[in-house]
Amino acid sequence: MTSKKPQVVIAGIGQTKVGELWDVSLRDLAVQAVMAARKDAGGLKPTAIYVGNTLAAAGSHQANLGALIAEYAGLIGAEGITVEAADASGAAALRMAYTAVLSGLVDVAIAVGVEKFTDVIGSQFDSLTAQMLDTDYEASAGLTPVSQAALLLQRYMYDNNVPREALAAFPLIAHANAVNNPNAMFRKAIKLETYLRAGMIADPINLFDVAPYADGAAAVLLTRADLLPPDMPNPLIEIVGASLIIDRLAIHDRKDPMAFTAASISAGNAMMQAGITLEEVDFFEYADITTLHAILSLEAIGAAPRGEGWRLGSNGCLALDGKLPVATLGGFKARGHPLGASGVYQVVEAVLQLRGQAGASQVKDAHIGMVQCLGGPASTAVTHVLKKVVNR
């Protein structure tokens, strides 16, 4: 087992628009993303499909997505399963695809994240997303992911004397960057006044502090670089670091509820594997499920000391031309948050950046990107470090 690790690369990406997609079914959404990724990879055919999804069984009465989607994507006879890890399901599916290619069992794998959230009827929203928490001890007491984040953010603001205005920076950056993303749900920049006028969802989280649950599908095609012809249609992006770490699910069980420990360990592992430090990361796609998640993610990876992550929003550091650009194509907040698909969207967007295909949102000279997806209050943290392959 000391043999050199094979070079696992992303050879194709695909995505649908994010939004309320009433006219497209779960299976069609997933198939659109898979077909786009295959085309983007010059027609490569996967022999394994890992589906990241959070709510189809509970919300759309459809389990067994591996078989369902493989059939419609023309992949009969492949390996296929569904992977679930709350909001991080898509990232976990990618993790499984990476593991499979690395194992040598699978040559070409596809990870597709898909969510058809609007299949769910109004009042069920909260009870369905609450299943990502500890049902017996948290959800049954009325907690939802957003109200839980609100409690934590309340405490964070109290502990660190955070003025309300400082929170605005995070959604403002996300919305500004989404303007240039044709697949984003909200392509409109917002102003500080708009943010401050917005209604509260769960104090102190207002309408702009929480990513909108949405429909969407994204796919990433993985293979070993040595299997590919030299004339691939798009630049190859290598996965140079990957780590999935879980934390205690219930917040009250954690020694320190104000730190995203799993996110910290996962990012550390991934950077160590990649042989890099945070200074070498050209951009960071974080899981801004709420403004709390954005801030604690920055602290978790070491971009700011504990209790000071909120300061990064306003000092220019996170802008596209800053030291550590985030949410470069809108993040969860403005691209939209199609639960089990979001982790794959993040990677698709990172690949666009590294290929130099991010249009007006392009981060200059982007060579290394870090992508981190969180499930629930960082009960699951998945980090991938991606690098442009040069000199093939």
Added chain:
Amino acid sequence: MTSKKPQVVIAGIGQTKVGELWDVSLRDLAVQAVMAARKDAGGLKPTAIYVGNTLAAAGSHQANLGALIAEYAGLIGAEGITVEAADASGAAALRMAYTAVLSGLVDVAIAVGVEKFTDVIGSQFDSLTAQMLDTDYEASAGLTPVSQAALLLQRYMYDNNVPREALAAFPLIAHANAVNNPNAMFRKAIKLETYLRAGMIADPINLFDVAPYADGAAAVLLTRADLLPPDMPNPLIEIVGASLIIDRLAIHDRKDPMAFTAASISAGNAMMQAGITLEEVDFFEYADITTLHAILSLEAIGAAPRGEGWRLGSNGCLALDGKLPVATLGGFKARGHPLGASGVYQVVEAVLQLRGQAGASQVKDAHIGMVQCLGGPASTAVTHVLKKVVNR
């Protein structure tokens, strides 16, 4: 990638009783199985946990099982996800654990299958299990997994002139073998008359032709043989073949609905990897979800020609002292079918056989066992070939 594959072995197994376990929660069931497997492996600590589960999100309002169970099993900081592939979820979780150990990313992995079916209230049973079918085209028209199997069995009996009595052999064998399994749900042998008197569930499937949905958890601990000390408490069992294959989900989309094509390909792949033929298989743990599944599984692996699998029941071939013993500790029918856990139970039972720990149900001189789990009407098929490690 031409380097020699590492030897991946099962070093520990654990299981709970199968049945209506009203007094144990989902998390406690899973933890009991995980702790038993760790103890059985001399206390080895996994760094990754793959949870096979089918209904927790929809039935128990609990997703995110990787984090939930890892915490209570003392595995904080590990990698953890939930894997779903209908009835084959547990087998798919094992597949992921195997892939992870083979990839070199994980040294010690645990696959745990868990189901708390009795969390679901009466009338919801059918609609929940129907989500394993194609919801838009099958379940929405009223089909359930059992009624679908009934339609296929009806056709099978018509095509092949199968007398009703011939079907009895399959549940009779399962019940006879379960008598010696302390964890089985039904430990009572049944007679032909009992079978013939049983009420119909969905003609021609009667009460004894269908495996009872149940609660239960089983776990398998995997690692590389070269990492283990020579004095392990139990004999090691190597995974010498593993294949997960999907078929079209909806029966009406299949060219030939009367053949379990994915089961056939999956078994062929696994035997090829193991370098064996069916003649060398000492016993076969099949997925006797219904009597139809039992019969078509035997045809799929090549134990009988098409249309003649039903004849194997009555000729002694499948008994513990026959040529190809099946359901050696009760199978799905008599051990019980805790959906996402069943695939792991099968492997736990196969390991007991190969270790020579199967008690009064021991298959003599068992060296190679084949285990096949099916999801839905073989829309997912997972086959593992297991072999006793000699001369360490």
